[in-house]
Amino acid sequence: MRAVTVAGKDMLPVLENKDLPVAGLDEVVLQLYASAMNHRDVWITKGLYPGIRYGCTMGSDGCGTYLGQEYIINPGLGWGDSEQAQSSSFRVLGVPDEGTFADNIAIDRKYLHPKPDHLSVHQAAALPLAGVTAYRALLSRARATAGEKVLITGIGGGVALMAMQFALAQGCAVFVTSSDPDKIHKAKSMGASEGYNYKDPDWPKKLAADAGGVDVVIDGACGAGFSSLVKVCNPGGRIAFYGATAGPVDSLNPQAVFWKQLSILGSTMGSESDFALMVDFVAKHRVTPVIDEVIPLDNFESGFRRMAAGSQFGKIVFSH
Numbered sequence: 001m002r003a004v005t006v007a008g009k010d011m012l013p014v015l016e017n018k019d020l021p022v023a024g025l026d027e028v029v030l031q032l033y034a035s036a037m038n039h040r041d042v043w044i045t046k047g048l049y050p051g052i053r054y055g056c057t058m059g060s061d062g063c064g065t066y067l068g069q070e071y072i073i074n075p076g077l078g079w080g081d082s083e084q085a086q087s088s089s090f091r092v093l094g095v096p097d098e099g100t101f102a103d104n105i106a107i108d109r110k111y112l113h114p115k116p117d118h119l120s121v122h123q124a125a126a127l128p129l130a131g132v133t134a135y136r137a138l139l140s141r142a143r144a145t146a147g148e149k150v151l152i153t154g155i156g157g158g159v160a161l162m163a164m165q166f167a168l169a170q171g172c173a174v175f176v177t178s179s180d181p182d183k184i185h186k187a188k189s190m191g192a193s194e195g196y197n198y199k200d201p202d203w204p205k206k207l208a209a210d211a212g213g214v215d216v217v218i219d220g221a222c223g224a225g226f227s228s229l230v231k232v233c234n235p236g237g238r239i240a241f242y243g244a245t246a247g248p249v250d251s252l253n254p255q256a257v258f259w260k261q262l263s264i265l266g267s268t269m270g271s272e273s274d275f276a277l278m279v280d281f282v283a284k285h286r287v288t289p290v291i292d293e294v295i296p297l298d299n300f301e302s303g304f305r306r307m308a309a310g311s312q313f314g315k316i317v318f319s320h
Helices: 039-046 121-125 128-141 158-169 180-190 203-212 225-232 254-259 272-285 295-308
Strands: 001-005 014-019 027-036 061-066 069-073 103-106 113-114 149-150 173-178 196-198 214-219 233-241 263-266 291-298 313-319
Touching: 001 173, 001 295, 027 069, 027 121, 039 295, 061 103, 061 121, 061 128, 069 121, 113 272, 121 203, 121 313, 128 149, 128 214, 128 272, 149 158, 158 173, 158 214, 158 272, 173 180, 173 203, 180 196, 196 203, 203 225, 203 263, 214 225, 225 233, 225 254, 291 295, 295 313
Parallel strands: 149 173, 149 214, 173 196, 214 233, 233 263, 291 313
Antiparallel strands: 001 014, 027 061, 027 103, 027 313, 061 069, 069 113
16 A cells, blocks of 8 residues: 655655555454644654654544445544543654555554545545644633634644634634734635734734734744734633744733733644544534644645645645
8 A cells, every 4th residue: 555654854744655544343344445643743854852762654534434434533542531631642644654645554443433424535534633623722722702803823734724713613702823824815715803923023013903802812822922822812812822823921020911811722633532523523613623724645745835834724635
């Protein structure tokens, strides 16, 4: 079978021929129709992720078939028994475990969930990692409710877009940030109330003028801009962050946090319960993941280059 594998640090992956996987205890072999990229895949090629195993098949997201039924895969392995946080054995599918950028995968059947009927196999492949990350941050951790105002930073990435779609489905008013006017325009066409260029130092004032502040912030960047997120929060607001692509938070006014009774919530992936609830939410509200481009698996290199450039709006999907 074909498999896209880790070649080495600062190298593009390679396409190899591997033996078909053999199902172990409680496992099934899923024939994959489609898989999807995450920023994690680019970080692995740069050597910026722990537990890298060269020659390992990459990929966390996938949709395929087993005994005539179409499934998506929960890529969060070994979460553990606590809903509060993952166990020490938690890991993400695809390095060091064999991943989804292949024609077949052996996977514990407990991680398989029936594909929502309204999604194509490509849309379904785009859902798992971004979907569960967005769901936990927005609904399990920040507990956004109908009528609240939600700010999503860095719109255009897979998690940010899923968080926006979930917030809109939940009945929230959504505001977004990006440095790309075109991405802001696309987000507004999907239902966002307004968008702001985070490179504009006055964007918090503009948001305050438009919205009077927000109740929930979903952020994947942190860095120097984090203090602005505190500024735009209403009293009792919640900031949930799932990544730190802009680096550590160097300057934060603690008085603003405690005086406004803010909650700052870290969030990583999601539990098995979060994943099941996310799939039900997607099916109930008929949420459809945004796809930037569908690329044949044999042309995977173009997907890695596009992801590294950061120009995508939505998920990059490989067709098998």
